């Protein structure tokens with residue numbers, strides 16, 4: 001039961017909890033958001049939270065809820081946030097309360113969204129759909145719940161990435177298994193079991209039901225070994241590697257080898 005394993009993985013610890021530092025809950029959640037946007041300033045740039053203003057917005061996989069509060073701050077006509085773990089919903093509910101924001105939160109599975117066809121004008125999901133066992137079904141659901149002309153903004157993982165190659169070095173080459181595929185490495189060593197990563201063409205195929213789709217590979221903080229990225233894979237030489245990591249070279253020559261694929265897809269407008 002892969003779905004249950006994925007659920008149990010995220011129920012143990014939500015994504016980014018390492019950044020929730022402080023003695024009180026409000027302080028922890030604010031510390032998490034500060035670190036998140038300091039490390040990943042490209043998230044607001046991609047999400048364009050201001051475009052939620054006056055629209056019906058759905059966020060799939062709210063996690064610790066930092067982005068969800070940003071959507072709420074821009075006063076959507078309707079805001080719904082969902083996740084299939086109680087832990088993520090608890091973080092997000094508390095954060096909404098702390099920041100005096102409103103949203104409807106519910107526990108649901110991305111592969112079976114409990115909403116009518118065309119219920120939303122914007123669907124946002126950051127780093128979620130590649131964890132769900134049937135990602136193609138989750139994308140079909142995104143398309144279904146979007147109104148004609150609606151926008152999907154989704155981040156999924158990119159197969160040809162520096163993070164993938166680093167994991168392959170550790171769990172493939174150095175472990176004496178050089179023929180392990182990147183897909184196998186992602187499924188077993190990057191976050192929840194069964195995590196998938198896509199080529200640009202593969203991502204376009206996933207979103208083929210949309211009228212237009214832009215897919216952009218993007219260097220993440222994890223490719224640049226910033227923050228706590230990858231520390232659960234760290235060995236004794238981690239600190240040295242982090243210090244010597246040639247970030248300028250990676251930015252200059254490997255900009256298209258980032259872990260993230262930023263997908264901006266539009267549903268066919270009404271005729």
Ligand SMILES: C[S@@+](CC[C@H](N)C(=O)[O-])C[C@H]1O[C@@H](n2cnc3c(N)ncnc32)[C@H](O)[C@@H]1O
Nearest residue numbers: 010015061062063083084085109110126128132
């Ligand atoms: C890597 S976290 C990302 C969370 C948040 N979007 C962020 O950027 O921090 C993945 C989240 O997706 C949720 N998730 C994974 N598969 C799901 C599914 N099929 N339905 C609903 N939520 C799912 C997990 O519970 C987890 O909270």
